[in-house]
Amino acid sequence: MKRILSSRQVRNTVRSLAARIREDYGDKRPVLIGVLKGAFVFLADLIREVNMPLEVDFITVSSYRHGRTSSGDVQFVRDITTDIARRHVLLVEDIVDSGLTLDELRRHLTRRSPASLRVCALLARRSLRASHPDAVDYLGRSVPDGFVVGYGIDCGEDYRYLPDIWVLEDG
Ligand code: IMP
Numbered sequence: 001m002k003r004i005l006s007s008r009q010v011r012n013t014v015r016s017l018a019a020r021i022r023e024d025y026g027d028k029r030p031v032l033i034g035v036l037k038g039a040f041v042f043l044a045d046l047i048r049e050v051n052m053p054l055e056v057d058f059i060t061v062s063s064y065r066h067g068r069t070s071s072g073d074v075q076f077v078r079d080i081t082t083d084i085a086r087r088h089v090l091l092v093e094d095i096v097d098s099g100l101t102l103d104e105l106r107r108h109l110t111r112r113s114p115a116s117l118r119v120c121a122l123l124a125r126r127s128l129r130a131s132h133p134d135a136v137d138y139l140g141r142s143v144p145d146g147f148v149v150g151y152g153i154d155c156g157e158d159y160r161y162l163p164d165i166w167v168l169e170d171g
């Protein structure tokens with residue numbers, strides 16, 4: 001395994017994302033929706049750095065059901081319980097790879113008529129920026145190809161507990 005971000009670098013990244021979010025949302029009391037399970041550590045740190053009135057909910061989807069490759073179809077496992085009509089919604093993702101999960105989530109949430117819907121992701125694959133430059137409104141860091149784990153992000157439910165962020169070597 002190769003470390004790509006230390007916990008200190010992660011903290012700085014979260015801080016700068018939080019500063020932008022605070023600036024943009026001011027007194028709008030946004031609803032932050034964490035995409036489970038991967039985003040739970042990120043969201044927990046992010047809301048404390050944002051440090052302004054907001055609400056939190058979670059949605060559970062599953063697309064990486066068998067390890068490292070996407071199954072291609074996104075399953076909704078658990079929905080939000082907040083009424084997001086006329087609310088400012090910020091979707092919080094751990095890592096965006098193909099953008100497929102994000103597309104599905106956008107469609108799903110847009111049907112409930114939020115006042116606005118934006119996406120904050122800690123990480124995104126470098127290749128995504130070329131294909132979907134507008135997929136993520138608040139992006140922490142771009143990462144190279146290779147399976148990423150740590151800071152809540154898993155491989156087959158393993159490695160979520162690691163404070164740093166790593167790339168698994170092939171094999
Ligand atoms: P996408 O639909 O291809 O964009 O994949 C996004 C989902 O797959 C995210 O919700 C992530 O949790 C998960 N995912 C994508 N890449 C990785 C990775 O490198 N490690 C762990 N999970 C990943």
Ligand code: MG
Pocket residue numbers: 035036037038039093094095
């Ligand atoms: Mg995820």
